[in-house]
Amino acid sequence: MLELKLVEIKKLEETNLILGQSHFIKTVEDLYETLMNSVPGIKFGLAFSESSGACKVRAEGNDPDLKKLAIENCLNLAAGHCFIILIKNAFPINILNAIKNIPEVCTIYCATANPVKVIIAETKDGCGILGVIDGLKPNGVESESDIVWRKEFLRKVGYKL
Numbered sequence: 001m002l003e004l005k006l007v008e009i010k011k012l013e014e015t016n017l018i019l020g021q022s023h024f025i026k027t028v029e030d031l032y033e034t035l036m037n038s039v040p041g042i043k044f045g046l047a048f049s050e051s052s053g054a055c056k057v058r059a060e061g062n063d064p065d066l067k068k069l070a071i072e073n074c075l076n077l078a079a080g081h082c083f084i085i086l087i088k089n090a091f092p093i094n095i096l097n098a099i100k101n102i103p104e105v106c107t108i109y110c111a112t113a114n115p116v117k118v119i120i121a122e123t124k125d126g127c128g129i130l131g132v133i134d135g136l137k138p139n140g141v142e143s144e145s146d147i148v149w150r151k152e153f154l155r156k157v158g159y160k161l
Contacts, residue, residue, distance in 0.1 A: 024104040045070040051080025
């Protein structure tokens, strides 16, 4: 028996998230160290759903509200070996490659500030992530004024000169 369900990720307006899959109990410590060493002033909460042994949600962070929300999302997903990171004062682009280089990280499903819905497959034994819906549908192709806005935005946030 297989049941599909859609789980909406809960997050604060000003946060970004990274959703991924890992395979080992030390994921929480390695993610914590990577985040702390990547961006000065980053605020985050992370949770990891262990899918063997004690099958606990393991969590860390330096922002109690983000940590609590990461735990809630991880419990709602209930998918084995998934992790979620909620971040403030940084963007996923600042930490994504460092996270991908953690030896036990297998997959990154999304890294975004958009609303996210996760497609979950559930069997009698457990749940797994099939994919994500990240944000909204496109509203056409960017115009000249959209291009100007994009370039100004990238300079405003410091990613282009």
